[in-house]
Amino acid sequence: MITGFGLVPIHGIILIECIIMVVTSSKIMRQFIKNSINCNQDCSLKTSSSENVPPCKKCNMKIIGNVLVSEPSIENLEDNRKLQKTFTGWKKTNHNHVINFLNLHSDKNWHILDVGTGSHNLSEIYPDINPNQYYTLDIQNNNHLDIICDLTKSQPLKEIFDVIICLNVLEHVYNYNDFLNNTLKMLKPNGYFLFAVPYHSGLHQTPYDYFRYSNFALEKIFTEHKLEIIEIEPVHNGFNPWASLSTYKTLIRNNNNLLSTLTTFMLNMSILISRIAYKINRDIIIDGHYSEIDEQKKNQHPELKLKSTPTGYVGTLKKL
Incomplete structure (x- = not known):
């Protein structure tokens, strides 16, 4: 194939296009987050073009390798991704709940925040999710995230998201009221909060496994946080005695x-x-x-x- 670079093999062109797509996507995500940092307009993080910015004196957040970090103890990013090739029936049900909801609203140009992402980026698994409008947040130090933050302590971004996903997180948060307060402050009015919590499940990620919520507890907690309950559905993943x-x-x-x-x-x-x-x-x-x-x-x-x-x-x- 003849291009502006001369004679280039077709697989070389594909590689160049892939690199351009990744870089462009990364820039879009970073700029959206920078513009939405929960700080004053003259925040040093917003005005800097560097990939590494020291803590802002006002919001005390910093940027490390294009990741917004609110944890003062983190100085360097780590690569801790442990990707699963297969998922349990429970996890698949969680993912299907999200994908089915988004497909029902596929005409919407929504910005989505995945809270408690862990090692998995749903936009890498499901083509239904636009990676340019999907953002990841977790408390763990991981360089693939967009935001590292303890949501029981602070609200890193302003009220900018149309959808917040929170799968298998609430049972691991002891101060769940503070967590929900700060999380929901990043959700626009009339925005959607999609969640999943285990009930009949063994202990996992110990010692940070605190709660098993019944539907009655969930209804009460979410109502107290000014959320309209569209649906709370029990999930039964078959016979497993x-x-x-x-x-x-x-x-x-x-x-x-x-x-x-x-x-x-x-x-x-x-x-x-x-x-x-x-x-x-x-x-x-x-x-x-x-x-x-x-x-x-x-x-x-x-x-x-x-x-x-x-x-x-x-x-x-x-x-x-």
């Missing part, structure tokens, strides 16, 4: 003695028998969980849905 058995088996098999060996064998047999029983009769309910058939027929059996224990809750809220 052997999960607890498997966890128990993992705990005891480290003891290298005859009793633990026999106990492990018995647990394996229990898991095997329960799986066979489930295959034979897939509409049974054990331990308050849905089977797949119950999930398919939940509209016909609302009383089962009310009595069963959900894996967690997903919801859509609107800022009043």
Whole structure:
């Protein structure tokens, strides 16, 4: 192919275009964040064009490698991404909740903030999300983020986002009222808050696993924060009574003695028998969980849905 650079292979052109797209996207994201920093107009972060800016004397935030940082203890960014190749049914349900909502409003030119992003950038996983209008925030030091901030302590940006995503975060925030106050201050009036929280779930990310919210608690908390509840839906990810058995088996098999060996064998047999029983009769309910058939027929059996224990809750809220 002949270009302004002379004879260049087609794959070279593609590479150049990809680099231009990445750089352009990065600049757009940084400028949007800079313009929206929760500080005065003469904030040193807004007026500087450098990729590294020392703390502003007014807002005490700084820029490190184009990442807005509100944590004074962070001096250098780290590369801590641990990407998963597969997701659990629960995580897939969370993602589907977000994607389905955004697809319903695909005509909107929304700016989206993902709070508690962790290692995953949803715009890298789902093409439905425009990376130029998707922004990431977490408390952890990670160089792939747009913002590093403890939202229980401060509000880094102004009221600029149309949608805020908060998946599997609230259970890890002890001061959840402060967290919600600062988070919702970045959401525009009539903006949407999409969330997911586990309920029937084991401890994870310990020791920072504090709460399991029922739908009654969620309704009360969100109403107190002036959010209109559009939906709060329980999620049932199928029949899984052997999960607890498997966890128990993992705990005891480290003891290298005859009793633990026999106990492990018995647990394996229990898991095997329960799986066979489930295959034979897939509409049974054990331990308050849905089977797949119950999930398919939940509209016909609302009383089962009310009595069963959900894996967690997903919801859509609107800022009043």
